[in-house]
Amino acid sequence: MHETALRVRFDEVDSMGVVHHPRYLIYFEVARTDFMRSLGLAYVDLMRSGTHLAVTEVGVRHLRPGRYDDPLVVLTRCTAVSGTRVELRYEVRRGAELLAEGFTRLASISPEGRPVRMPREVRDRFESVVVE
Amino acid sequence: MHETALRVRFDEVDSMGVVHHPRYLIYFEVARTDFMRSLGLAYVDLMRSGTHLAVTEVGVRHLRPGRYDDPLVVLTRCTAVSGTRVELRYEVRRGAELLAEGFTRLASISPEGRPVRMPREVRDRFESVVVE
Amino acid sequence: MHETALRVRFDEVDSMGVVHHPRYLIYFEVARTDFMRSLGLAYVDLMRSGTHLAVTEVGVRHLRPGRYDDPLVVLTRCTAVSGTRVELRYEVRRGAELLAEGFTRLASISPEGRPVRMPREVRDRFESVVVE
Amino acid sequence: MHETALRVRFDEVDSMGVVHHPRYLIYFEVARTDFMRSLGLAYVDLMRSGTHLAVTEVGVRHLRPGRYDDPLVVLTRCTAVSGTRVELRYEVRRGAELLAEGFTRLASISPEGRPVRMPREVRDRFESVVVE
Numbered sequence: 387m388h389e390t391a392l393r394v395r396f397d398e399v400d401s402m403g404v405v406h407h408p409r410y411l412i413y414f415e416v417a418r419t420d421f422m423r424s425l426g427l428a429y430v431d432l433m434r435s436g437t438h439l440a441v442t443e444v445g446v447r448h449l450r451p452g453r454y455d456d457p458l459v460v461l462t463r464c465t466a467v468s469g470t471r472v473e474l475r476y477e478v479r480r481g482a483e484l485l486a487e488g489f490t491r492l493a494s495i496s497p498e499g500r501p502v503r504m505p506r507e508v509r510d511r512f513e514s515v516v517v518e
Numbered sequence: 519m520h521e522t523a524l525r526v527r528f529d530e531v532d533s534m535g536v537v538h539h540p541r542y543l544i545y546f547e548v549a550r551t552d553f554m555r556s557l558g559l560a561y562v563d564l565m566r567s568g569t570h571l572a573v574t575e576v577g578v579r580h581l582r583p584g585r586y587d588d589p590l591v592v593l594t595r596c597t598a599v600s601g602t603r604v605e606l607r608y609e610v611r612r613g614a615e616l617l618a619e620g621f622t623r624l625a626s627i628s629p630e631g632r633p634v635r636m637p638r639e640v641r642d643r644f645e646s647v648v649v650e
Numbered sequence: 651m652h653e654t655a656l657r658v659r660f661d662e663v664d665s666m667g668v669v670h671h672p673r674y675l676i677y678f679e680v681a682r683t684d685f686m687r688s689l690g691l692a693y694v695d696l697m698r699s700g701t702h703l704a705v706t707e708v709g710v711r712h713l714r715p716g717r718y719d720d721p722l723v724v725l726t727r728c729t730a731v732s733g734t735r736v737e738l739r740y741e742v743r744r745g746a747e748l749l750a751e752g753f754t755r756l757a758s759i760s761p762e763g764r765p766v767r768m769p770r771e772v773r774d775r776f777e778s779v780v781v782e
Numbered sequence: 783m784h785e786t787a788l789r790v791r792f793d794e795v796d797s798m799g800v801v802h803h804p805r806y807l808i809y810f811e812v813a814r815t816d817f818m819r820s821l822g823l824a825y826v827d828l829m830r831s832g833t834h835l836a837v838t839e840v841g842v843r844h845l846r847p848g849r850y851d852d853p854l855v856v857l858t859r860c861t862a863v864s865g866t867r868v869e870l871r872y873e874v875r876r877g878a879e880l881l882a883e884g885f886t887r888l889a890s891i892s893p894e895g896r897p898v899r900m901p902r903e904v905r906d907r908f909e910s911v912v913v914e
Contacts (some may be wrong), residue, residue, distance in 0.1 A: 396815065396825070397672065399665040401718060404631075407547060407573040407660055408547075411540035412793050419792065419851070423810050430851050431794070433534075441539040445577040451631060454665060455815070455826050501534075528683065529676050529802055533795040533850060544661050551660065551719070552808065561660070562719050585693050586797060589682070639655070668895075671837040674809075675804035705803040709841040715895060747832060763800075 387461045390417040390473055394456045404451035408492065410486045411444060414476045417460035420504035421474070425511040429435065437505055439492040456480050468510040469503045470494050520556055521591045522549040526588045537584035542618045543576060546608045549592035550622065553606070557643040569637055571604065571624040578620035588612050599644040601635045602626050651725045652688055654681040658720045669716035674750045675708060678740045681724035682754070685738070689775040701769055704738065710752035720744050730772040731776040733767045734758050783857040784820055786813040790852045800847035806882045807840060810872045813856035814886065817870070833870065833901055835888040842884035852876050863908040865899045866890050901907040 392413060400406040432439070435514050452458060457480045466473040471493050478486045494504040524545060532538040542591060549594045551561050564571070592609045598605040603625050626636040652757040656677060664670040683693050696703070716722060723743045730737040735757050742750045788809060792882070796802040815825050848854060855875045862869040867889050874882045890900040 395808070396664065396811055397670055400660065401665060401667045402572075403661040403665045407576065408540045408543035408661065411543065412791070413577055415540075415792055428851070437532055440534075440536075440583075441580055443577075443579045444539065451572075454825070471635060476531045497534075502552075527676070528679055528796065529804065531797040532792065533797060533799045538793055544659070545659055560719070588690070640871045666834060666836075671840065672804045675807065679804075702798060704798075704847075705844055707841075707843050708803065711839045712837055715836075741862075764835035 387463045390419040390420040392458045392461045394452055395419050395438055396454055399454045407448060410446050414490055417462045417476055418474055421462040422444055427508055436497055437494050440495045441490050442493045443491040446486055449487050450485045452485050464512050464516045465518050467516055470501055472512050475508055513514050520597045522552040522573050522592045524590045526584055528586055531586045539580060542622050545592050545610055546622055547610055550606055551593045553594040559640055559643055568629055569626050572627045573622050574625045575623040578618055580616055580618050582617045584617050596644050596648045597650050599648055602633055613625040631633050651727045654684040654686040654724045656722045658716055658718050660718055663718045671712060674739055677724050677742055681726045681740055682738055684717055685726040691772055691775055700761055701758050703760045705754050706757045707755040708721050710750055712750050714747055716720045716749050728776050728780045729782050731780055736776050783859045785816040786816040786856045788854045790850050792850055795850045803827045803844060806842050808810050809856050810886055813858045813872055814870055817858040823904055823907055832893055833890050837886050838889045839887040842882055844882050847878055848881050850873055854873045860908050860912045861914050863905060863912055866897055868908050
């Protein structure tokens with residue numbers, strides 16, 4: 387599982403003093419970019435090549451609140467891949483505590499937003515690390 | 519179903535020119551506040567009364583992209599309520615088009631973050647409109 | 651002066667319970683779009699015409715805190731315009747109270763980011779309402 | 783000058799493909815927290831001690847656009863300090879290029895939002911590094 391370290395920013399905390407729940411999707415996105423870079427798939431290059439991975443579905447379960455300045459780790463793994471789709475799963479941890487877990491499903495699309503097959507190389511990279 | 523009108527702000531659109539997916543959770547939250555206000559449940563009053571509704575689970579399916587300056591409508595309904603939990607479902611529409619749909623599950627907690635029973639009045643209001 | 655009504659969203663409030671200061675720049679942007687639309691200058695059309703107004707300088711003074719769910723009004727006026735630049739000033743009010751005031755300076759640029767003259771029609775519209 | 787490294791996140795870029803201007807205030811805030819931590823002034827501790835530094839004024843000049851995934855460095859320095867106020871200045875750089883520069887003025891306030899004198903230790907720390 388790929389690990390991405392983050393520290394909770396002040397603007398990410400709501401008036402209850404806890405990480406505002408939509409921010410976990412941002413953490414997932416930061417972790418996803420980092421995970422893909424570790425596979426040699428720079429998101430910037432991908433976009434320049436004319437393929438974009440659009441988020442088609444997300445789910446998050448919130449178990450414990452994150453707080454301002456907490457050092458967090460996001461664990462990312464690829465749990466499914468096909469010609470046009472990929473699913474990633476995430477765990478957000480503070481030390482041994484699990485704060486949230488979730489998934490994103492992504493579909494490869496053209497710059498005009500039409501579904502297209504993922505470049506073979508991109509699919510291969512995801513397949514090389516798929517688990518479960 | 520309760521309707522909340524929104525217009526897509528410039529900062530809500532990503533570099534692909536579409537509404538950035540975590541924003542739909544913000545739209546849900548704005549719609550939830552508005553829905554609750556229509557039930558006579560001002561979120562601010564609720565918080566002052568010592569009860570907070572914490573988001574414990576979310577899910578969103580993205581069907582079509584939203585664009586900058588689009589006038590959107592979020593339709594909100596309550597689909598389940600118990601002594602400590604409530605589930606709301608949302609549809610984000612641009613005219614007749616469904617852009618996204620999803621849900622949030624919320625749990626009533628004390629200011630210290632412990633689960634507590636929802637004030638009777640709050641539960642009653644949700645029960646008066648629960649559907650499905 | 652042009653008026654734009656806003657209501658403070660939950661995600662705009664920080665852990666001190668007040669509107670997080672960078673949000674005022676978002677309020678300015680929402681008000682600017684609204685102000686320009688009132689002049690017949692839809693931002694979307696402007697961008698499609700190949701001109702973008704890039705923010706080159708901002709300043710904000712914060713006088714009183716905004717709170718969650720506050721109904722706010724942003725007053726916008728154009729205070730200077732030239733062939734390539736425009737300056738707007740804003741006041742954010744809650745009833746009679748002034749919460750913040752500030753300005754943005756914008757420069758017209760091409761899609762590639764090079765300075766270009768503003769379309770004559772755009773300049774004319776700003777000039778028709780310039781004050782001070 | 784204190785250095786804080788950041789990488790531009792996908793959600794920080796607007797539909798023109800450049801860092802959305804209000805984000806620089808977030809970068810300043812992240813850098814400020816980091817700068818203060820380097821002085822032994824953990825923001826979290828400060829808030830727990832009953833002192834909050836509220837932003838009273840900001841200014842930013844934007845010189846070049848930041849792009850998605852850019853590695854940035856924020857340089858922070860303290861340029862003035864008094865019994866109740868402190869001024870910090872920032873430069874956001876991408877390698878040798880200056881993208882933006884600006885300042886924030888902060889005032890020490892009580893949890894109720896009233897101006898209070900900064901704890902002596904806090905003022906001393908800022909004074910030990912003040913420049914210009």
